[in-house]
Amino acid sequence: MDNNLKKLIPFALVYKKDIILNIVYNIFYAFFSTLLMVSMIPTLNVIFGLNKKITVEPKFNGIGGIKTYLEDYLNFKVTELTANNSFEVAILFVISIIIATAFLKNITNYFASYHVTRLRNGVLKDIREKLYEVIIHLPVSYYSEKRKGDVMSRMLGDVNEVKNSFFQVLELVVREPLTILFSIITMFFISAKLTLFVFLFIPVSGIIISRVGKTLKAKSTKAQEQNGIQISILDETLSGLKVVKGFNAEDKFISKFNASLQRLLRLSNSIGNKNNLASPLSEFLGIVTIAILLWYGGQLVIVDKSLAPTTFIAYIALAYTILTPAKAISKASYQVRGGLAAAERVFSILEEENTIQNKPDAIVKDTFDRNIKLENINFAYQEENVLTNFSIEIPKGKTIALVGQSGSGKSTIANLLTRFYDVNEGKITIDGIDIKDMDMHSLRSLMGLVTQDSILFNDSIKNNLLIGKPNATDNKIIEALKVANAYEFVKDLPEGIETNIGDSGSKLSGGQKQRLSIARAVLKNPPIMILDEATSALDTESEKFVQVALENMMQNRTSIVIAHRLSTIQKADNIIVMQKGEIVEQGTHDELLAKEGTYSKLVMMQSFE
Template sequence: MNYFKKILRYAYPYKKFAFLNIFFNILYALFSTLSFVALIPVLEIIFSKKRTLGPKPIYDGLSNIKDYSQEYLNYFVIDNINRNGEFQVLMYMVGIIISLFLLKNLCNYLAMFYSTFLRNGVLKDLRNDLYSKVIQFPLAFYSEKRKGDTISRISSDVDEVKNSVLSVLEMIVREPLTIIFSLATMLFISPKLTLFVFLFLPISGFLISRIGKSLKKGSLRVQQEQGTFLSILEETMGGLRIIKAFHAENLFQKKFEDSNERFYKYSNSVLNRQNLASPVSELLGIITIGVLLVYGGFLVFIDNTLEASFFIGYIMLAYNILTPAKAIAKASYSLKRADGSALRILEILEAKNTITDIENPIQKEDFSNKISLKNISFKYEDQYVLKDFSLEIEKGKTVALVGQSGSGKSTIANLLTRFYDVNEGSIEIDGEDIKNISKKSLRSLMGIVSQDSILFNDTVANNLKLGKPLANEAELREAAEISNSYEFIKNLPEQFETNIGDSGNKLSGGQKQRLSIARAVLKNPPIMILDEATSALDTESERLVQDALEKMMKNRTSIVIAHRLSTIQNADLIVVLSKGKIVEQGRHQELLEQKGVYYSLVEMQSLN
């Protein structure tokens, strides 16, 4: 239970609800026992033939407390029957029993009422912390994780832990106290009979624990498999167009069904073990009751050391132990499952974020001189993408990075923004290593338009306002006009307030890319990074947007990663990359005259 104990720290802010839950659970256990004890006088009234009032019993110490209680109860009942009649005394006792059951159930409700705030509070805080981790982790973290598995941890794993918080409270307070109060009363009524109960309890506990040993391992497999099929589902919904285009529906259907089949088998195995707790504990309880009935009958009918009314009350109390015993067995199984879920949650909560701010980082508000990449090297796993790479980008200049796929162009953009950190060397802005600058202020200096136009299921306006939340309508329109977006935005049903659907799928590819450009324009940063920014545009849109981008890039530092070489002819510096190294650099015409790698790339595109 080590993992689950770590999660329980989330209950601390809600400790007042935990204490209230414990308080009312204690009262529940007390009233639960008293409600059965109160049946004994009723049974005495109904079944006892004694109606002669003897002398009032005298208390003579704890050693004879049981006999004194029994004699005093008989005296009390007979005295009241003689004075008020049997039926009136019966009605009085029934009223007491109903009141006790009412109080028992009221306390049960109040205990559940306060536990609701505790459980849902733990759920809320856990999900908030998990989401905070998910959103702060570097991109490299998700290259190794399935998205569906992460979703599973935030949803079903957290739900498993939430449900187990109540199980813990019941297992350590209500159910044990109900058993303790019942056993104490039973011990008081008949120590001989209670000895049998104590003999059977360890046997029950041993058998139940044997059944539950493999639950944690099985539960872990269930949660992992759930993450797998959620990942398949997420990939299917994201790539539905490609799946249909390649007639791969059957392939993905098979992948999903195989995963779902494994989930089905693992779930059956875990649930069947968990469901075994209740019948096993009830069977053991009934066996105990059977033994008590035989031995109790001997004490009542042959030994004459126990009255029938007390014996029936005793049996009811013994049966009252069965329900909490079953609940404890179920709760212990639930906790074993929750421990597996807690392990998966803690893997995210305790994972280290490799890209963090230093203590007291620099809050850089402007860019005044140059960007310097000094002898940087970077690798994904074991393969170097950049090796001993150096480049200087002066303020106000446009630098284009060109080269074959895999030459390291987009990696440079990711390193500049600290989506990844360099393995060797340093990147400096105005002479300051970007690792010493806060991530927030570093990224506020940069606007990014990526090759994939990433939009969100929201309005046009809210998508544009990501970089400038307080932008007014005039600013939105100006950014839209610069990016050549306003022409289609004004024709949308609600213009800037139109929802563009999941990933912007209500728009064409060119429209989505122009919105991405408008978003960067609205932010108006001093450094602009354009990663294949015009790749999704048709020829006419590309020309219009390229003109707008060139106007926008005046007096602004721009790093342009280009596939279409026609878009970078006016760049101040073109850097040609090959296998992570600079092979050529210069202006467009200079590079053409060299008739080297750049010339070859231009020739290939001209032929295409």
């Protein structure tokens, strides 16, 4: 059994009842499908007047003679009806057997489909649920290496492919094979010689069909990768639409997207053509087999006279009914190969190792009492160190500012404090406890984060703020908005705090979005605040509003301010000047200016006095 199929079994076993009932109904479906063809024999015999006249009701003598008993009993009933009524009544009787059998076949087909639909949709929901849980818990570092579009493609497209293809396996291993099996058993009962003759040609058909679908899995994997690339390009286009238009880059992006479309078209055509070949190929090979069967069976009927003509017609009908499930099996086996490729991509995320996790005995800490220490930190995103032997202490209630040129490692410290990444060497402690030993939920509960990019969601202002504190009242939300200097524009909005702000806050200005980000952090009310270049993307007027909001927020809190604009950190208790991941200077604003070193040069470059 394929490994990916094994991994799918635990998801399917949740719906054990539906699996069992699907199998039971499929067994009945296969049985009634065969019985429907067999029930043609008495009907044809009655029409052509070939049925035996039996006037004494036959007796059942055990399972070995069941075939003879059923034939004789049916002939007895037809003889009785013809004698007591008319020929039309006998015809209606045998036709009613066909109608009843057809009804039972189709009702069991419905119930089998009903239960497999519940199974497929349930497993789809469960896999997506599990996948989203894994996606949201994987470390930030995972997404710096993967395309977002590829992850989205696996979440949406690949899981759907698994649902559509894999659950055909139930029909592949139960319904269609049983239909074929019951048909073949019945064919053996009718004529063992003819059935054995036909069986000489079946292995040849199987070999031809399997060879055609050999490369499907590899091509399906490539097609799904291309689908991920397309979603990535679309995501990047929509996220950066202003840049695309502003730089007249529409043609470049169209060309990039169309190139991916062309690659996907070639792969999809190749996969589709092989899938499309499955059904006609299996049907053609089946017709060839039936043609041979007609030649040999005709001799048994006309020359040997060992087979009744009406029985031979029913035999041909039975042989033809094998074609439909055989076509379904060959088509489903091709689709399962595509499903295997999709499942491989889905399970590669589900099995992705989360390198940043809680220890089994993680410490839950809900207060901050003394200090934060970074001790001899070495950290690299890839090979070259971003921080080298970096050590600082941040006492409770103090504001520490980190300044320096781009790439000096300032934002990395915010990523390490929040455990978006783990240090390579050294340790970070809060009140003497290594943050790796702390429960991550409690660690992040101690911190509020305001980033350079105001990350807001397509929802109301209220719901965006409640992310930090889900149970906050409207009054608390309004208080937080006032501290963040945001209530002055929120109160004028048509629906106040219930106003939807659009995708990524697109209905608001940059300054308004940033003030809402600050309000979200204020509402959370954590003892430690991390401000990662919170004003660098704002114009001068917006910066003034935001700066007031930041100063309001930082009162009576421990604050780590990562600043590009030095005008925002002159009141900090300690300013740490960084260069290439190391501390080159530290002190208050006035002390550093007096040194006339790196900080003084940075101030002069920004024309700050």
